[in-house]
Amino acid sequence: MACNSSVTHVQLSTMGKAERTTVHLMPCEIEHNGSAQVSQYFTSTIKDRKQEKTVSFRGRGLRGAELSCPQGYTGLVLKEVNPNGSDQEDRTVKVSSTFDKLTYWNLETPPNSDDMVVMAMDWPELAEAIHGAVED
Amino acid sequence: MDLGDFEADNSVSCRLTSEIPDICTSEDCCLGIDEAGRGPVLGPMVYGICFCPVSRKEQLKDLKVADSKTLTEAERENLFQNISDAKDFVGWALQILSPNTISTSMLQRSKYNLNALSHDAAIGLVQYALDSGVQLKEVFVDTVGPAEKYEEKLSQCFPGLEVTVRPKADSLFPIVSAASICAKVARDHAVKGWSFTEDLGEVDTDYGSGYPGDPKTKAWLLKYQDPVFGYPQFVRFSWSTAKNLMDSKGSAVYWDDDEEDGEKAAARQNNTSMLSFCNRSTGSTAHGAAHQSHRFFTERRLQGLGAL
Numbered sequence: 001m002a003c004n005s006s007v008t009h010v011q012l013s014t015m016g017k018a019e020r021t022t023v024h025l026m027p028c029e030i031e032h033n034g035s036a037q038v039s040q041y042f043t044s045t046i047k048d049r050k051q052e053k054t055v056s057f058r059g060r061g062l063r064g065a066e067l068s069c070p071q072g073y074t075g076l077v078l079k080e081v082n083p084n085g086s087d088q089e090d091r092t093v094k095v096s097s098t099f100d101k102l103t104y105w106n107l108e109t110p111p112n113s114d115d116m117v118v119m120a121m122d123w124p125e126l127a128e129a130i131h132g133a134v135e136d
Numbered sequence: 137m138d139l140g141d142f143e144a145d146n147s148v149s150c151r152l153t154s155e156i157p158d159i160c161t162s163e164d165c166c167l168g169i170d171e172a173g174r175g176p177v178l179g180p181m182v183y184g185i186c187f188c189p190v191s192r193k194e195q196l197k198d199l200k201v202a203d204s205k206t207l208t209e210a211e212r213e214n215l216f217q218n219i220s221d222a223k224d225f226v227g228w229a230l231q232i233l234s235p236n237t238i239s240t241s242m243l244q245r246s247k248y249n250l251n252a253l254s255h256d257a258a259i260g261l262v263q264y265a266l267d268s269g270v271q272l273k274e275v276f277v278d279t280v281g282p283a284e285k286y287e288e289k290l291s292q293c294f295p296g297l298e299v300t301v302r303p304k305a306d307s308l309f310p311i312v313s314a315a316s317i318c319a320k321v322a323r324d325h326a327v328k329g330w331s332f333t334e335d336l337g338e339v340d341t342d343y344g345s346g347y348p349g350d351p352k353t354k355a356w357l358l359k360y361q362d363p364v365f366g367y368p369q370f371v372r373f374s375w376s377t378a379k380n381l382m383d384s385k386g387s388a389v390y391w392d393d394d395e396e397d398g399e400k401a402a403a404r405q406n407n408t409s410m411l412s413f414c415n416r417s418t419g420s421t422a423h424g425a426a427h428q429s430h431r432f433f434t435e436r437r438l439q440g441l442g443a444l
């Protein structure tokens with residue numbers, strides 16, 4: 001069993017140059033690594049209906065909503081600087097773009113407050129409450 | 137025929153209707169149902185109804201309506217004009233099922249097959265005629281599937297009506313031929329005037345008949361295929377032609393409701409965390425295995441970074 005003791009470094013200096021981008025969180029796994037014609041085939045077909053957005057991907061109906069990053073947080077898209085490194089080496093990633101909101105998509109289910117990614121955004125506030133400094 | 141309502145949003149299902157002739161709300165009427173564009177991998181499927189008083193059936197024959205498949209496009213246009221001109225006693229209504237509706241229905245989590253989709257479109261149209269006050273007595277339906285079952289289903293939905301389901305009804309009953317012409321004209325227009333919501337620039341419209349066996353159709357599918365997104369919404373993704381081309385030339389896509397071998401699925405499930413990116417050798421780390429996260433974290437797919 002591999003005991004992974006390598007460290008991942010984030011080059012925060014690259015953040016200044018990084019552009020803001022739009023991010024879609026898909027309810028499926030796509031075996032594709034690289035650029036894609038998102039605006040041509042996907043963004044252009046999104047319908048903004050009341051309360052939710054709808055679109056389809058590969059013939060399947062998706063329903064989604066926009067979600068902001070928790071206050072004080074910025075979303076980062078990270079890219080590996082040396083993608084061919086081995087398991088054992090330390091890794092370095094750079095910030096390729098940033099986002100302060102994302103659109104997440106459910107397969108056929110209307111977006112709601114129980115969605116995993118919506119709930120995950122609770123953590124920063126809770127973490128602050130339980131780990132933050134206490135003032136007397 | 138004005139398809140404006142459908143063209144405003146060609147990703148959904150749309151109903152187009154004629155005025156209801158006054159006479160149809162006071163006299164016993166017959167109604168015909170037919171479909172157009174069931175087989176093609178491209179474009180919408182259209183369900184059509186046409187209705188007129190039983191007493192005017194003979195006059196319908198004077199309109200020279202015949203099975204739409206035996207006619208040229210120009211002849212169908214003319215006949216549709218005749219039907220429109222007879223608006224004092226003939227009414228029609230259409231349900232256009234967009235290719236996107238067909239794809240997303242057939243590929244739904246709880247599968248909704250083409251027959252069920254068709255039957256529901258037909259039932260919806262008959263109900264529309266009843267709701268509009270048409271005094272329906274007889275219904276004639278063309279079918280490609282088993283006639284008896286369909287007839288039984290329709291009779292159950294509409295106990296007061298005399299339902300006749302027949303293969304090739306469009307050549308046997310003029311009211312069905314009329315419905316078939318309305319449906320086919322709408323399908324022709326929808327395909328010809330398709331406006332692509334995708335941002336593809338000038339799209340080549342030389343897609344042939346739209347039938348999977350047509351080499352032109354297949355060439356068009358390949359031309360507009362994208363390895364990630366597949367095709368424009370003009371294509372029925374649920375057709376095996378479209379699926380097979382994606383399987384051979386597209387990127388693989390996995391959904392949580394895929395039916396697949398347990399081992400493969402399990403291997404990928406381990407990989408779904410956003411943090412798998414930071415953790416090349418997936419699975420439990422030396423001390424990760426001993427420590428079970430609280431439900432609060434697992435429900436949110438949150439993992440501690442310190443453990444890496």
